Amino acid sequence: EADIYQTPRYLVIGTGKKITLECSQTMGHDKMYWYQQDPGMELHLIHYSYGVNSTEKGDLSSESTVSRIRTEHFPLTLESARPSHTSQYLCASSPGHKVYGYTFGSGTRLTVV
Amino acid sequence: QQQVKQSPQSLIVQKGGISIINCAYENTAFDYFPWYQQFPGKGPALLIAIRPDVSEKKEGRFTISFNKSAKQFSLHIMDSQPGDSATYFCAASLTSGGGNKLTFGTGTQLKVEL
Numbered sequence: 011e012a013d014i015y016q017t018p019r020y021l022v023i024g025t026g027k028k029i030t031l032e033c034s035q036t037m038g039h040d041k042m043y044w045y046q047q048d049p050g051m052e053l054h055l056i057h058y059s060y061g062v063n064s065t066e067k068g069d070l071s072s073e074s075t076v077s078r079i080r081t082e083h084f085p086l087t088l089e090s091a092r093p094s095h096t097s098q099y100l101c102a103s104s105p106g107h108k109v110y111g112y113t114f115g116s117g118t119r120l121t122v123v
Numbered sequence: 124q125q126q127v128k129q130s131p132q133s134l135i136v137q138k139g140g141i142s143i144i145n146c147a148y149e150n151t152a153f154d155y156f157p158w159y160q161q162f163p164g165k166g167p168a169l170l171i172a173i174r175p176d177v178s179e180k181k182e183g184r185f186t187i188s189f190n191k192s193a194k195q196f197s198l199h200i201m202d203s204q205p206g207d208s209a210t211y212f213c214a215a216s217l218t219s220g221g222g223n224k225l226t227f228g229t230g231t232q233l234k235v236e237l
Contacts, residue, residue, distance in 0.1 A: 040222075041222045041223075043224075043225075045227075051210055051212075051229065051230035051232070052227065052229045052230060053167070053212065053227040053230075055224060055225070055226075058222070058224065060220065060221050060222045066220075068224075069224075069226070100166050100167075102166070104222070104223070106221075106222055106223075107223075108154065108155040108216045108218060108223040109155070109172065111157055111159075111169035111172065112167075112169065112225060113168075113169075114165075114166025114167050114168065115166050116164065116165050116166050117165075117166055
């Protein structure tokens with residue numbers, strides 16, 4: 011079954027730790043995205059990739075970094091987590107044309123204590 | 124700067140009623156307008172979408188009305204059901220650089236009561 015997977019679903023981590031949020035999709039989509047979702051629901055684009063070895067920063071400034079070494083894999087890394095990074099992180103993919111929309115994962119809820 | 128404004132923030136509708144959510148956008152370069160539905164613990168899922176050269180699109184109980192001159196669009200849910208209780212996001216798509224980026228509205232929490 012084609013899908014998009016995010017792990018872990020929940021993560022509680024101490025300040026200063028390095029973390030990587032995993033995102034994988036089995037649909038062969040070229041386009042992948044990371045959104046940060048506020049507790050108040052709003053979604054903000056923080057990173058996107060239109061293909062292997064191509065990554066761009068989104069509209070919301072983020073201290074995280076991403077990589078795209080394989081089509082199916084788009085991990086997000088925080089080198090030194092801080093409480094301000096506490097949020098829900100949603101990964102999405104798209105075949106490219108706007109009419110197909112995005113397929114979102116179920117998200118990772120990150121809490122930095 | 125909020126490029127896509129959405130209202131209301133929350134909405135309570137009786138079963139069988141009509142739910143209406145409104146959005147307005149600023150950037151005339153947006154070229155596609157989808158709506159997403161999000162249930163607790165899940166990511167948003169594409170519900171329905173409209174092109175800017177179309178004034179209305181209907182899929183089952185869900186209808187988008189689009190007013191290009193006013194830069195506004197809305198989602199109507201007819202015969203609302205408790206299973207429609209979810210958060211709804213309008214979005215606007217911008218095509219550039221070989222792909223498209225979505226800008227989302229702030230979301231509307233819909234509760235349909237029995």
